[in-house]
Amino acid sequence: MEFSVCRTPIQVSDAAFEIVVAQLRKKPSSVLLLSSGSTPLGLYKRLVAAHRDQDLDFSKAVLIGLDEYLGLDAHYESSFHYFFNHELLSRVNVSRKNVFLFNPHTTDPKKECEKMAVILRHHRPDLAILGIGRNGHIAFNEPGGALNSKCRVVDVSHATRLDNARFFGSLDAVPRQAMTLGIFDILYAHRVLLMATGAEKAHAVHAALDESVSVNCPASALQRHDDTVVLCDAWAASKTRYPPAGPVLGGIEIANVFSLPRGKRVVFLSSRLSDVSLSAGALAQSLARKNTVVSVVAEHAQSFERSVIESQAKSQARMLGFKCLFVRSKAASKKDLLGDEKKWRYLLSTLSPDIVVVPNRFSTDSTDRWVRKVGLAYATTKKRCAVWSFETDRGLFEAKACDLVFEFGTDMLLSKIVAVRRLSHLRHLRLDVSAKSLAVFRKLA
Ligand code: GLP
Numbered sequence: 001m002e003f004s005v006c007r008t009p010i011q012v013s014d015a016a017f018e019i020v021v022a023q024l025r026k027k028p029s030s031v032l033l034l035s036s037g038s039t040p041l042g043l044y045k046r047l048v049a050a051h052r053d054q055d056l057d058f059s060k061a062v063l064i065g066l067d068e069y070l071g072l073d074a075h076y077e078s079s080f081h082y083f084f085n086h087e088l089l090s091r092v093n094v095s096r097k098n099v100f101l102f103n104p105h106t107t108d109p110k111k112e113c114e115k116m117a118v119i120l121r122h123h124r125p126d127l128a129i130l131g132i133g134r135n136g137h138i139a140f141n142e143p144g145g146a147l148n149s150k151c152r153v154v155d156v157s158h159a160t161r162l163d164n165a166r167f168f169g170s171l172d173a174v175p176r177q178a179m180t181l182g183i184f185d186i187l188y189a190h191r192v193l194l195m196a197t198g199a200e201k202a203h204a205v206h207a208a209l210d211e212s213v214s215v216n217c218p219a220s221a222l223q224r225h226d227d228t229v230v231l232c233d234a235w236a237a238s239k240t241r242y243p244p245a246g247p248v249l250g251g252i253e254i255a256n257v258f259s260l261p262r263g264k265r266v267v268f269l270s271s272r273l274s275d276v277s278l279s280a281g282a283l284a285q286s287l288a289r290k291n292t293v294v295s296v297v298a299e300h301a302q303s304f305e306r307s308v309i310e311s312q313a314k315s316q317a318r319m320l321g322f323k324c325l326f327v328r329s330k331a332a333s334k335k336d337l338l339g340d341e342k343k344w345r346y347l348l349s350t351l352s353p354d355i356v357v358v359p360n361r362f363s364t365d366s367t368d369r370w371v372r373k374v375g376l377a378y379a380t381t382k383k384r385c386a387v388w389s390f391e392t393d394r395g396l397f398e399a400k401a402c403d404l405v406f407e408f409g410t411d412m413l414l415s416k417i418v419a420v421r422r423l424s425h426l427r428h429l430r431l432d433v434s435a436k437s438l439a440v441f442r443k444l445a
Pocket of ligand 1: 038131138
């Protein structure tokens with residue numbers, strides 16, 4: 001199973017579009033199984049546009065609808081028949097003889113299903129395009145149904161009727177039965193493409209991908225198919241155990257909180273009390289949720305009001321969810337710092353981090369450069385210790401100097417600001433310079 005996480009639903013549609021277009025270009029007579037619902041709408045829009053503007057050709061393609069409600073007479077516009085025609089079929093050059101949809105007006109649904117089974121026998125699908133229900137259903141294969149099911153009439157679950165009531169105006173109007181291709185029919189496709197967007201799908205995606213195959217989550221049966229592509233946005237992927245790969249912007253990969261590691265020991269090294277919370281607070285806070293995070297600060301013995309500043313720094317760290325330790329140096333001079341090296345080495349070997357986070361290499365500050373050196377030296381002695389770096393007002397990343405950055409939500413930034421306000425000496429910091437560094441990335445965007 002191939003799993004890709006995109007940042008937004010738009011990018012999910014873009015990625016799905018690439019897959020469908022590649023399929024049609026490789027084999028113009030491809031047989032596609034089509035899903036209804038809001039998730040594939042972006043994909044269908046792109047296909048229509050590509051047909052209009054780039055001559056994407058559907059003349060030989062065979063398009064088959066996955067499912068259909070039963071008993072819709074008064075609500076034809078809520079039928080999948082209407083949906084497929086309206087969103088895709090009437091807007092591309094597909095030949096009507098190559099379109100196979102369940103008839104929503106059928107008086108003999110069983111016969112309609114038999115008809116569809118024969119069609120499938122003659123047209124083995126090349127690509128099944130699927131969405132997923134909140135309860136893990138695919139097409140209308142609801143939880144509890146057999147995982148080797150074939151085309152048949154099914155009861156629509158209460159949960160799915162509730163979810164789909166938005167297309168009907170009321171729950172009462174949502175049909176209780178439907179016709180659907182079975183799980184077996186879907187797995188019969190050479191390739192399966194599953195799309196999921198939005199946090200409400202996170203639980204279903206997690207059950208489908210991470211848990212064992214079970215009738216409780218029909219989509220989990222896709223694990224048995226050896227060519228399944230799952231495309232999710234960051235929200236739908238948020239409960240999975242797979243680390244999502246982020247999109248790339250100007251050569252820099254943009255990762256989000258879901259890409260962060262779990263279960264690691266992370267140590268931030270800094271030369272100022274406020275650096276970790278101010279400059280890397282969102283990263284430290286996010287990491288602290290699933291990892292053990294400690295921030296180690298080089299402290300100068302003659303620091304003004306040291307005890308006040310230390311207690312402020314500790315409370316800041318507590319708010320953000322990590323621990324703060326201090327290495328008190330006798331003096332600020334380089335010579336004395338070198339004398340402290342032993343202390344740092346000992347502390348680091350006790351903390352035994354999997355990741356050390358140090359000020360970046362552009363810092364103009366000698367203490368920054370010194371703690372960076374200590375971190376790098378430790379990482380080279382320990383197998384598999386990663387080194388990350390953060391930006392401060394004394395060391396801005398130069399454009400293109402890094403290959404991955406983390407992006408955080410406003411909630412993170414707000415709690416960081418609250419934590420930072422606890423430090424009374426912040427009026428001395430050059431916040432304007434930090435703001436400028438953000439602008440560098442905005443320009444890249
Ligand atoms: C319906 C369809 C499914 C679809 C699901 C999710 O129940 N039968 O094929 O995947 O809805 O729809 P949406 O993408 O709107 O969340």
